[in-house]
Amino acid sequence: MSLPNILLGLIKEPKSGYDIKQTFEQVLHYFWNSDLAQIYPALKKLEQDGLATIQMAEPDKGPAKKLYKRTPKGTRQLRAWLQQGPQLNTERLHYLTQVFFLDEIPPAERIKFFTSLHQYFKQQLSELIEVEKNWRSQDSRYPDKLPDKDQATQFTLRLGLAKIKAIIDWCESCLQTLRNKHQQAN
Amino acid sequence: MSLPNILLGLIKEPKSGYDIKQTFEQVLHYFWNSDLAQIYPALKKLEQDGLATIQMAEPDKGPAKKLYKRTPKGTRQLRAWLQQGPQLNTERLHYLTQVFFLDEIPPAERIKFFTSLHQYFKQQLSELIEVEKNWRSQDSRYPDKLPDKDQATQFTLRLGLAKIKAIIDWCESCLQTLRNKHQQAN
DNA sequence: GGCCCCATGTAATGGGTTACATGATTGC
DNA sequence: GCAATCATGTAACCCATTACATGGGGCC
Structure with a gap:
């Protein structure tokens, strides 16, 4: 809908x-x-x-x-x-369902998986940072005095940045956990 | 697929x-x-x-x-x-598309919208915290010495917690911005 | 008797992706 | 001449949701 x-x-x-x-x-x-x-x-x-x-x-x-x-x-x-309020449908995070079954492949492959995730979101983050930088330099009203339409857009940008940062931290912490275990096994 | x-x-x-x-x-x-x-x-x-x-x-x-x-x-x-690596489909965040057009409704309604979002994710967070608490108390290996299958599950839980926390912070910061503006208008 | 839980399925509809089809203009 | 971009659409297919259909068992 x-x-x-x-x-x-x-x-x-x-x-x-x-x-x-x-x-x-x-x-x-x-x-x-x-x-x-x-x-x-x-x-x-x-x-x-x-x-x-x-x-x-x-x-x-x-x-x-x-x-x-x-x-x-x-x-x-x-x-x-x-x-009518926020539409809160359950998101379908394909990559998270993969993480859920990641024990089905060997440890080295698990590390590869998370490295790939990490790279992808790093890329996304740098794109968003670029968007924000340009906006800031082109509009002196950024970030606190924007007109309503731009403020709404900025809200979506802010969530994008915060969420991607959280995902990157998570990737790094999972990689750390996986590497510790992998080394102990050797 | x-x-x-x-x-x-x-x-x-x-x-x-x-x-x-x-x-x-x-x-x-x-x-x-x-x-x-x-x-x-x-x-x-x-x-x-x-x-x-x-x-x-x-x-x-x-x-x-x-x-x-x-x-x-x-x-x-x-x-x-x-x-074959992480499946990175573009997520469809219905509620974020609504935020993108939020300037179409009056300021008081915008605050209502974010308050409702905030409540929903607070609820989600408390559920996840409960899940983690129970797990921690029932398995002494939590969080660092879990068997592989449980570790994979724990990875998904960790992302859930981190992401929901980021969303809640975002809701609060948007609400702050909206309230400041709303008061200035009166 | 009525309601909820267990257990399996089909049919209709709606939403989304991929492939196909057409044709003009711009740049190399 | 050829590829890319602009511009509009249809058809087939896949994925997801809602509604419908059936039947046994337990509980109040």
């Missing part, structure tokens, strides 16, 4: 399906992603339900675009979603 | 679909859940693919049970899944 509401959130200003996909990849991809094959039909349905209107645009370069914009009814629907 | 492998992991010792559902709810539910309607067909398929065998059990009380146990081929498949 989230995708239609996310789309409504994004089309406060007119946007095409392609534009929306860009936004997913550049901004939201740490906690959400959707493919074009899912976005196009979902936008069509919003229009059919009277939650969005279409406006054609013929840019100087490139093919024609369908720009979707939310209607007042769409805005009401978006607010209702937010006002 | 994870569910079949998770089931293989769980049926090292013979288990019924119903038993597995219990395990999900009691142990794995912080990072995975599956319904019986998904488990039964998935187990059937494992048997058809030669990854598990069925053995009937007629307990003294209650109806007959189908006990599934993994075959050597099943074990190989499980190990292959673990050895």
Whole structure:
């Protein structure tokens, strides 16, 4: 039930399906992603339900675009979603289920597994740190005096940073535990 | 692709679909859940693919049970899944997408939203702390000298605790920011 | 008698991914 | 000429949720 509401959130200003996909990849991809094959039909349905209107645009370069914009009814629907409180679905952490069965492979492989996890999240962290650095240098209001929309975005960034840091610490502590045991065995 | 492998992991010792559902709810539910309607067909398929065998059990009380146990081929498949490295799918955090659009509702409602989040994760944390406390008091080997299987389980518990603590801190810092702004406006 | 727990399943629906199909423009 | 990017879509498939269906046993 989230995708239609996310789309409504994004089309406060007119946007095409392609534009929306860009936004997913550049901004939201740490906690959400959707493919074009899912976005196009979902936008069509919003229009059919009277939650969005279409406006054609013929840019100087490139093919024609369908720009979707939310209607007042769409805005009401978006607010209702937010006002009904946080949607707390059980997350599916594939890699954690793997950790749960990690005793099924030899100790050296377990270390490899955690090293790989560690690398991945280190990379994610450095990306987020970069995002924050740029934002800070480009907007003097960062972090305490941002306008509401930016503040909401910043909240998501703050959680991303905190969670990834926690995961990295966890990787390191697990690696330490695994290495201690591995050496004792030799 | 994870569910079949998770089931293989769980049926090292013979288990019924119903038993597995219990395990999900009691142990794995912080990072995975599956319904019986998904488990039964998935187990059937494992048997058809030669990854598990069925053995009937007629307990003294209650109806007959189908006990599934993994075959050597099943074990190989499980190990292959673990050895191919961590499966890092983009998580879908519904509540974070809501935070991203939180400026669409009035400040008082935003505070309500975060308060509700805060409560939920406080509850989750106290459950996990309880789990850890019981484990510590019932096994003198906790936390450093656990056998491999328990160590793997403990790794997942450690991440759960660390992540939930990070989320709670984040909730509190966002609430602080929101309250400051809210008061200035009055 | 009614409710909850044990135990197994199917059917319908919804959400998400991958593959396929089309066509214009930009840059090398 | 070829690859990449812009732009829109459909079809097939897989995964997950909800609803439906059945039946025995224990407890109040």
